[in-house]
Amino acid sequence: MSSHVSLNKNGQINIVLHERENLVIENNEQFTNSNDPFKRIDREFSSFIGMNRLKETVREIYANIEINQRREQVGLKTQNQVLHMLFKGNPGTGKTTVARKLADLFYDMNVLSKGHFIEAERADLVGEYIGHTAQKTRELIEKAMGGVLFVDEAYSLARGGEKDFGKEAIDTLVKHMEDKHGDFILILAGYPNEMDHFLSLNPGLASRFPIVMDFEDYSVEQLIQIANQMALEREYQLTKDAEAKLRDYLVRKKQKYHDRNFSNARFIRNTIEKSIRKHAVRLIKKNSYTTEELMLITKNDLTFK
Numbered sequence: 001m002s003s004h005v006s007l008n009k010n011g012q013i014n015i016v017l018h019e020r021e022n023l024v025i026e027n028n029e030q031f032t033n034s035n036d037p038f039k040r041i042d043r044e045f046s047s048f049i050g051m052n053r054l055k056e057t058v059r060e061i062y063a064n065i066e067i068n069q070r071r072e073q074v075g076l077k078t079q080n081q082v083l084h085m086l087f088k089g090n091p092g093t094g095k096t097t098v099a100r101k102l103a104d105l106f107y108d109m110n111v112l113s114k115g116h117f118i119e120a121e122r123a124d125l126v127g128e129y130i131g132h133t134a135q136k137t138r139e140l141i142e143k144a145m146g147g148v149l150f151v152d153e154a155y156s157l158a159r160g161g162e163k164d165f166g167k168e169a170i171d172t173l174v175k176h177m178e179d180k181h182g183d184f185i186l187i188l189a190g191y192p193n194e195m196d197h198f199l200s201l202n203p204g205l206a207s208r209f210p211i212v213m214d215f216e217d218y219s220v221e222q223l224i225q226i227a228n229q230m231a232l233e234r235e236y237q238l239t240k241d242a243e244a245k246l247r248d249y250l251v252r253k254k255q256k257y258h259d260r261n262f263s264n265a266r267f268i269r270n271t272i273e274k275s276i277r278k279h280a281v282r283l284i285k286k287n288s289y290t291t292e293e294l295m296l297i298t299k300n301d302l303t304f305k
């Protein structure tokens with residue numbers, strides 16, 4: 001709010017506060033509608049089972065961007081959000097899929113100018129001689145400008161210790177994420193224990209990532225929901241018996257692996273795809289079949305090996 005200070009003829013100070021013109025600022029109509037500003041986000045993430053905290057964080061980021069724009073329009077101070085992120089989670093918990101989705105969504109929200117997604121691993125960043133790594137990493141960051149740079153198994157950058165070129169890649173990433181944080185989003189991903197160890201070796205790194213996402217292992221019931229949804233997307237359906245068989249298997253499997261090597265939703269996807277093939281082999285031997293038969297995956301079709 002601006003103010004105007006003047007002395008009146010009695011020597012008293014008059015402070016006139018000029019009410020800011022009460023502007024009505026419109027929503028980003030392309031992205032949302034005013035009845036439910038989060039509708040688009042909810043729709044984009046509706047196919048992701050669970051992940052409530054992630055959905056909440058994306059809503060916060062979006063609300064902040066929108067309100068910042070409106071503050072800017074009336075001349076109030078705004079702050080750029082730093083959106084670099086750490087994703088920690090076991091195999092198949094959705095890290096890569098979510099990162100891709102965020103690239104699209106942030107483009108639609110006008111946070112990223114291009115919204116493309118670049119997936120990199122150690123070999124894409126680390127070079128073979130002194131200076132090579134910084135150059136390779138810089139080139140990759142250049143390519144990622146306007147989009148998301150997703151570094152999978154980020155802890156492998158710290159593999160060889162102090163003398164390894166991986167360290168140089170980390171330093172280069174850090175330097176550029178500070179310089180150019182408005183233009184691209186860096187996401188480092190990996191398994192939880194390895195990521196924690198990696199961060200402990202690089203003090204100061206964690207604080208540069210204001211958003212840390214823990215991708216929890218899915219419960220058996222969530223995995224069943226994912227299976228039903230994956231089947232439905234493909235216009236198949238699990239019979240009740242097939243679902244019970246899957247539930248029994250998942251309970252045993254999760255106990256056996258203590259959640260460590262089990263590949264969560266990826267295991268479900270592979271299982272559904274294998275079962276669809278088995279279903280096809282069963283049906284092809286028959287001469288005629290109903291629409292229902294073409295859709296139903298039975299207990300015997302369900303295969304885990």
Ligand SMILES: Nc1ncnc2c1ncn2[C@@H]1O[C@H](COP(=O)(O)OP(=O)(O)OP(=O)(O)O)[C@@H](O)[C@H]1O
Pocket residue numbers: 047048049050051089090091092093094095096097098226265266269
């Ligand atoms: N919450 C979820 N709801 C539905 N499908 C999911 C969910 N999470 C993951 N998936 C599916 O599981 C599969 C594996 O996910 P993704 O590749 O993203 O896992 P990841 O965490 O990157 O695994 P990795 O660490 O092994 O690279 C994908 O097909 C993805 O669509």
Ligand SMILES: [Mg+2]
Pocket residue numbers: 095096097152
């Ligand atoms: Mg992945």
